Amino acid sequence: MAVAGGGTAEARYRQLAASLREAIAAGAFGADGRLPSEEKIAQQYGVSRGTVRQALAVLRANGLVTSRRGTRRVVLGTARTQSFFELLSFTRWARSLGEEPGGRTIDVTSCPANPLECEQLNLEPGSQVCRVLRLRTLSRVPIMIERTLYPEHIGAMIAGLDPHAISHTELLTEEGVVFADTEHTIDLVHADADDARLLGCNQDAPLMRERRRATDHSGRPLLWSDDRFLPGTVAFTVHNSVATTALSRRRG
Amino acid sequence: MAVAGGGTAEARYRQLAASLREAIAAGAFGADGRLPSEEKIAQQYGVSRGTVRQALAVLRANGLVTSRRGTRRVVLGTARTQSFFELLSFTRWARSLGEEPGGRTIDVTSCPANPLECEQLNLEPGSQVCRVLRLRTLSRVPIMIERTLYPEHIGAMIAGLDPHAISHTELLTEEGVVFADTEHTIDLVHADADDARLLGCNQDAPLMRERRRATDHSGRPLLWSDDRFLPGTVAFTVHNSVATTALSRRRG
DNA sequence: TGAGTCAAGTTGTACAGACAACTCCACCTC
DNA sequence: GAGGTGGAGTTGTCTGTACAACTTGACTCA
Numbered sequence: 075m076a077v078a079g080g081g082t083a084e085a086r087y088r089q090l091a092a093s094l095r096e097a098i099a100a101g102a103f104g105a106d107g108r109l110p111s112e113e114k115i116a117q118q119y120g121v122s123r124g125t126v127r128q129a130l131a132v133l134r135a136n137g138l139v140t141s142r143r144g145t146r147r148v149v150l151g152t153a154r155t156q157s158f159f160e161l162l163s164f165t166r167w168a169r170s171l172g173e174e175p176g177g178r179t180i181d182v183t184s185c186p187a188n189p190l191e192c193e194q195l196n197l198e199p200g201s202q203v204c205r206v207l208r209l210r211t212l213s214r215v216p217i218m219i220e221r222t223l224y225p226e227h228i229g230a231m232i233a234g235l236d237p238h239a240i241s242h243t244e245l246l247t248e249e250g251v252v253f254a255d256t257e258h259t260i261d262l263v264h265a266d267a268d269d270a271r272l273l274g275c276n277q278d279a280p281l282m283r284e285r286r287r288a289t290d291h292s293g294r295p296l297l298w299s300d301d302r303f304l305p306g307t308v309a310f311t312v313h314n315s316v317a318t319t320a321l322s323r324r325r326g
Numbered sequence: 327m328a329v330a331g332g333g334t335a336e337a338r339y340r341q342l343a344a345s346l347r348e349a350i351a352a353g354a355f356g357a358d359g360r361l362p363s364e365e366k367i368a369q370q371y372g373v374s375r376g377t378v379r380q381a382l383a384v385l386r387a388n389g390l391v392t393s394r395r396g397t398r399r400v401v402l403g404t405a406r407t408q409s410f411f412e413l414l415s416f417t418r419w420a421r422s423l424g425e426e427p428g429g430r431t432i433d434v435t436s437c438p439a440n441p442l443e444c445e446q447l448n449l450e451p452g453s454q455v456c457r458v459l460r461l462r463t464l465s466r467v468p469i470m471i472e473r474t475l476y477p478e479h480i481g482a483m484i485a486g487l488d489p490h491a492i493s494h495t496e497l498l499t500e501e502g503v504v505f506a507d508t509e510h511t512i513d514l515v516h517a518d519a520d521d522a523r524l525l526g527c528n529q530d531a532p533l534m535r536e537r538r539r540a541t542d543h544s545g546r547p548l549l550w551s552d553d554r555f556l557p558g559t560v561a562f563t564v565h566n567s568v569a570t571t572a573l574s575r576r577r578g
Numbered sequence: 579t580g581a582g583t584c585a586a587g588t589t590g591t592a593c594a595g596a597c598a599a600c601t602c603c604a605c606c607t608c
Numbered sequence: 609g610a611g612g613t614g615g616a617g618t619t620g621t622c623t624g625t626a627c628a629a630c631t632t633g634a635c636t637c638a
Contacts, residue, residue: 085590085591085592086591086592087591087592107545111617111618111619112618112619113617113618121592121593122592122593122594123593123594124591124592124593124594125591125592125593127619127620128591128592135387135570137507137509140506140507140543140544140545141619141620142506142543142600142601142618142619143598143599143600143601143618143619143620144599144600144601144602144617144618144619144620145543145600145601145602145617145618145619146617146618146619147618147619148543148544148545149545150507150541150545151545153509154574155574156574156575158566158567158568160574160575161566161574161575167575171577253568254392254394254567254568255389255392255402255565255566255567255568256565256566256567257389257405257563257564257565257566258563258564258565258566259561259562259563259564260512260561260562260563260564261534261557261558261560261561261562262514262532262533262534262557262558263557264557280514280532280557281514282513282514289402291392291394291397291400292392292400293359293392293400293401293402293403305513305514305515305516305532306513306514307577308513308575308576308577309511309512309513309575309576309577310511310512310513310562310564310574310575310576311509311510311511311512311574311575311576312509312510312511312512312562312564312574313507313508313509313510314410314413314507314508314510315410315506315507315508316410316505316506316507318387318570319388319407319408319409319410319413322406322407322408322412322413322562322563322564323408323412323413323419323560323561323562323563324560324561324562324563325423325559325560325561337620337621337622338621338622339621339622363587363588363589364588364589365587365588373622373623374622374623374624375623375624376621376622376623376624377621377622377623379589379590380621380622393589393590394588394589394590394630394631395588395589395590395628395629395630395631396587396588396589396590396629396630396631396632397587397588397589397630397631397632398587398588398589399588399589
């Protein structure tokens, strides 16, 4: 039936997190930025302390508040972290910026994967994969080259598609594909001939590369993509605290 | 007294998380990678289900396991996320790689901050700041230029320091400075004259830039740094799931 | 064969209580 | 004034219980 979300009422701790987020943005909690105690918040909203803690854990993971045994929590900032989908999908990201996402599908082919690709997509050696090459624009200005690899069962949904379709990710979601986890790796590369031609830069010009690997709930890879941005068009930010770390830095 | 950690026994859920992490790395949980149910794990380790859930939340945030209502958890991978300090401190990072961290302090000056810097460090306009310029090496090979800005009260601890000291961060920690949160922003810049001279690259050569801003528990900024890496020496990876997102992507 | 139904199993949410660990301020003492 | 003491307040950890929401596989029935 593909009921697209909204079926169940949102959890109480999420509602509470949203309320607190608004309160923080509105500048409640005075100049010193100290939150009320968990107990007070619990009474105020008519929930248990456990629920308050769950809500605050969300805000802490987003870098909005600190937390430390013995003292009240303190507002850190109004860090606007993005939703999972704004990070997964170029289209969603563009929309969240209030800009018009666009793109042109340059090429779609189906062919056997090489060993590295098989490993990334967790496929048997020699399996068929679907290769998509797209040029992405933000308000009609080209900013990114996207090379995406889909396993065959996903690629089949992409293949017979309008080449002008804007968002493949949203299409797949509508078809019932569930994206659950992604891993992003960010580094710097030099433009190859295709990059240069399509982005209108010189060959060997520096590009910001983001490689994304998405999996479903069972850990099966759904796509592997190599996205190359023109310099100055994108920046990545990560918040991390003593308690939770999501980012890591590797030798290039 | 500066008792350097280790005072209190580690929380049970952290011990459990470590155990489970090892078990995953050792390849327990069979070929399908399904974990036992929370109840089973709780019985096996003699803890309550709540504690098990706390431990599993850590693993999930690290991208090691999935989680989804109705089905068992599944092993995703052996993602090695780094500790907070390996991300904050170049020295700690190098050591975790098994390489020898090094560096040379090029310049230390104290002067008034410009408006942007005041905003980043949350200081009154015109406040004094401490500026440190360092060249960082990995196994004697230069890979990064670090420009760090400290507010005066922190800078005072750095100023009278051996110019050959390797880790300023660790020194500050020993002095009782507590780092609690950081924000990292990653983008691409071109080498200026100083970068080129010190890193031995051409001017305007592309560099990977990481800007870090660290605060203490109350949200007071402790440092703001602009680090520029030679291409190919570093890559950043982020794991994120539907439940938790730490990364965001911005217009450059 | 195919579709629908049901029950068992599993994770998510929420509540309540208890204690530990820690911070901070007021107070006291020297 | 300096320094130590103590207690109130706050967050961290752990346990236990109950139910809701969801997945999966077995089963039934047309």
